[in-house]
Every structure is written in C-alpha cells, then in structure tokens.
Amino acid sequence: MEYEYIDTPGRLREVVDQLRNEPLLGADTEAAGYHRYFDRLSLVQLSSRERNYLVDPQAVTDLSPLGDLFADEGIEKIFHDADYDVRILDRDAGLAIANLFDTQVAAAFLGERQLGLGNIAEKYLGLKLPKEHQRADWGERPLTEGMKEYAATDTAHLPELRDRLRQELVTIGRLHWAEEEFRRREQTRWTEPDENARESWMKVKGARDLQPRGLAVLRELYEWREGVARELDRATFRVLGNQALIEMAMAPPRNFAALKGVTGLSDGLAQRRGRDILAAVSKAMEIADDELPRWPRSPRWERDVELEARVESLKNARNRRADELGLDPGFVMSRAQLEEVARARPRTTEELAAVTGVRRWQVEAVGDALLKGMR
The missing domain is CATH 1.10.150.80 (HRDC domain)
Incomplete structure (x- = not known):
C-alpha cells in the first residue's frame, strides 16, 4: 500500500491545495485512548482515488488547513462509522465535516447486520482488510511501517466502497434515507461528560453488590488507580483491571501477603505499588460508619x-x-x-x-x- 507520511506544516498545506479539486476523499482518524489515559487525536488518514496520505498531529500541531477540505461542500468526505471521528476532530482540532458519506450507515440501510469495515469491504469489494494493528498504540512514535500501512489501508478502499454502496442505495430507493442520517451525523460535536452523572467508580461492574465498607474501598482504590494512570499516561485497565478492584473491595487486603492471588495484580506490581494500594485500603477502613458511601436509592417508578x-x-x-x-x-x-x-x-x-x-x-x-x- 503506497502512502505519503505528512509531518511538516508546509507539506500539509501543499497536499491540501492538491486535494481541493477532488470530488471525494476517504477519511479516518486514529486515537490513543485504548492505551493512554489521555485520549488524543494521533493520526488523520486521507485518500483520494489515486493517493493516500497520513497526517501526523504530533508533528503538525496546527491542522486548520484540513478545515478547508472538511468544510468544503463540494468534496464528499467518506468515513466508516464517523461518529467518534467527528467528535474527536471537533475536540482536538476544531474541525467540522460537511458533505459526509458514512459507509457504515449506508450498509445498515442495505440491511447489513455485521457492520465492521472488514465485513462490509469483504462482502462488497471482495477484500480482506488487515486486522493486526486494530489495538495498536497510535500515540507512540515512531509508528512502525506496518502500522502506517494498516492506517492507509483503512481509507484507501473507501472511495470504491462508497461507489458500490451508493449504487445499491439508489437501486432500492433508499439513498435519501441514508443522506438524512449523514446530515445529522455532520452535526455531531464533542460533549464533556456529565459532571452530575453517577460517580465513575460506581459504574464498575460489581459495585452494586458491595456493602458500604466495600464501596469505600472501591472508591479509594479507583482514585488511586486514576492517579497512577494519569501519572503514567496509561489506560486505567493497563494499570489494574476492574476485577482486581472488586475482589479487594469484597475482601480488603491488610498486608502484602493478602495481595497475592488478586486477579491481575502481579508480584511486580505488588512490589512497586503495594504500599500505595494498602494505604488506599487502610484509608477506606478508617472511615466512620455514618460517612460511608451508599448506593443511591432508585427513584420510585410508577408503572403506566x-x-x-x-x-x-x-x-x-x-x-x-x-x-x-x-x-x-x-x-x-x-x-x-x-x-x-x-x-x-x-x-x-x-x-x-x-x-x-x-x-x-x-x-x-x-x-x-x-x-x-x-x-
């Protein structure tokens, strides 16, 4: 797969000028949220019918030249499942999309149930797309050649896939249905999490089964893990999984020996962080009974x-x-x-x-x- 890696502002402006007359562009983004605590836009892929480009936001911090392309009503932008892409482009680069075509939405209007890009590309184009870098850390630098080729492949086939899906929609008279959804998706914007929503630690699977003291332990361990993840810029589950938090909340460890056998808590992690884990548990155990967290009562629901x-x-x-x-x-x-x-x-x-x-x-x-x- 041939592609050009763009890591200078000057070259980005040149490529944007070259693409202004294109009728359509395949587009995608890669982010670092799976591996990192701080989710961030890590790569932008663009493909015309002939050329593929990878734009590195870590090297080119000002992506405003792309705004001209994305906002151009005369250029159709083809994404697959654009929802998150549109949100992260808005959040991290202030970019909005006009004239969107979403191949996932198009496939859904054709009755497809397996809506992954690989499934749709295989059915309509006879292509098997690579999968080995789906969970790659896109925040790392330098990117490997395999990661770059994988990223370019994600958009290289979107123009042809759009052609096939669009023709199918025209044939069965549903193109205008899909276009209504495309226009709605263009209006998607990043929204900050609701600060009034239930606290994050209460959303951990299994929290509802805990007694108040266990909830206190879970809360302190959750906050400890957040701090470590933030410090290391590492996804929280890569610090310690939720199952370990629940196990320790149900049976609070009071010494290093008790940490052995906790799911996902290795000897190395116990040595490096065990003192902090036990301190978090100890803090929870010292909370007065009348100050313990309790699961909020569900509002009374009157059946209609x-x-x-x-x-x-x-x-x-x-x-x-x-x-x-x-x-x-x-x-x-x-x-x-x-x-x-x-x-x-x-x-x-x-x-x-x-x-x-x-x-x-x-x-x-x-x-x-x-x-x-x-x-």
Whole structure:
C-alpha cells in the first residue's frame, strides 16, 4: 500500500491545495485512548482515488488547513462509522465535516447486520482488510511501517466502497434515507461528560453488590488507580483491571501477603505499588460508619400500563415492517423513540414527524405501520 507520511506544516498545506479539486476523499482518524489515559487525536488518514496520505498531529500541531477540505461542500468526505471521528476532530482540532458519506450507515440501510469495515469491504469489494494493528498504540512514535500501512489501508478502499454502496442505495430507493442520517451525523460535536452523572467508580461492574465498607474501598482504590494512570499516561485497565478492584473491595487486603492471588495484580506490581494500594485500603477502613458511601436509592417508578401496552403495540408494528424492509428493527427505530411516539400518541404522519427525534425517513419507512399500531 503506497502512502505519503505528512509531518511538516508546509507539506500539509501543499497536499491540501492538491486535494481541493477532488470530488471525494476517504477519511479516518486514529486515537490513543485504548492505551493512554489521555485520549488524543494521533493520526488523520486521507485518500483520494489515486493517493493516500497520513497526517501526523504530533508533528503538525496546527491542522486548520484540513478545515478547508472538511468544510468544503463540494468534496464528499467518506468515513466508516464517523461518529467518534467527528467528535474527536471537533475536540482536538476544531474541525467540522460537511458533505459526509458514512459507509457504515449506508450498509445498515442495505440491511447489513455485521457492520465492521472488514465485513462490509469483504462482502462488497471482495477484500480482506488487515486486522493486526486494530489495538495498536497510535500515540507512540515512531509508528512502525506496518502500522502506517494498516492506517492507509483503512481509507484507501473507501472511495470504491462508497461507489458500490451508493449504487445499491439508489437501486432500492433508499439513498435519501441514508443522506438524512449523514446530515445529522455532520452535526455531531464533542460533549464533556456529565459532571452530575453517577460517580465513575460506581459504574464498575460489581459495585452494586458491595456493602458500604466495600464501596469505600472501591472508591479509594479507583482514585488511586486514576492517579497512577494519569501519572503514567496509561489506560486505567493497563494499570489494574476492574476485577482486581472488586475482589479487594469484597475482601480488603491488610498486608502484602493478602495481595497475592488478586486477579491481575502481579508480584511486580505488588512490589512497586503495594504500599500505595494498602494505604488506599487502610484509608477506606478508617472511615466512620455514618460517612460511608451508599448506593443511591432508585427513584420510585410508577408503572403506566396503558403506555407500556402502546409501546409494545408499536414495537410489534415496527418489527413487522422492519422484517418487510430487511432492516434491523433497532436501527429502524429505537426503543426510546417508540416510547416518545407512544407518549405523543400521533394520529397523522405530520404529527408523527413532529415527535422529538423522529426522522423523515422513519416516517416514510414505518409511519403508516406505527399509526395503525397506535389505533
């Protein structure tokens, strides 16, 4: 796979000038979040029909020249599952996308259920894409030649894949459905986590089963792990896995011998960090009983039998229509959307279209079936 690695601002500007007259570009990003504590944009891939480019954001810190290409309505930008790419480009580079074509969304409208790029490329192009660098650390430098070639391959085939999928959508009359979703995805932006949401340590699988003292141990160990991960710029699970935190919260270790046998806690980690782990546990054990964390009570939920019945009727109508269309029912309309429709109780397609979150293509695809289901 031939590609050019761009690591100077001057060359980036030159390449952008060369690509201004291209009708379409395949695009992708790589980030470091799987391996690093601080997730960051680590690579931007671009492909015309003839050339492939890899842009290194660590070397070219100002990616604003790419903004001209991404915002150009005359150039179609082809991503596969663009949601995260659009978010991270917005967060780390302030870039927005216009005239998007998402091959994953297109494939979903064709009834595909296996929506990974490898599955779609194999079915529609007869290509087997490499997988060996899917979990690579894209934050490391220098990138290996194998990593670079893998990254270039991710976008090199997107223009041809777009052609095949687009033609299939035109043939069955669903291109305008897909284009509505493309336009919605263009509006996606990075949003910071909700500070009022449940504290992160309470989301660890198994936390709900802990007693208050165990919750305190989990909280202190979780905060210890966050500090180490931040210090090392390493993903938290690469410091110590959640299962180890839960095990120690259920049976708090009080000495070094008790650390042996904890899932994922190696002898080396015990030697390097054991004193800090035991200090975190000790801190939790010293908290007064009336100050221990407790699982918040779930809000009282009053059942609405009539609403549930309407949702179930809508679900059945959606499922039948999705089967006729050969589409995944959850893709056609989510459970949350069905609940909104059930609450609104629309009587006409116009009223259905006015329900929060309902798309025009959904009204066209399943509107009549839903309205009958309401009746």
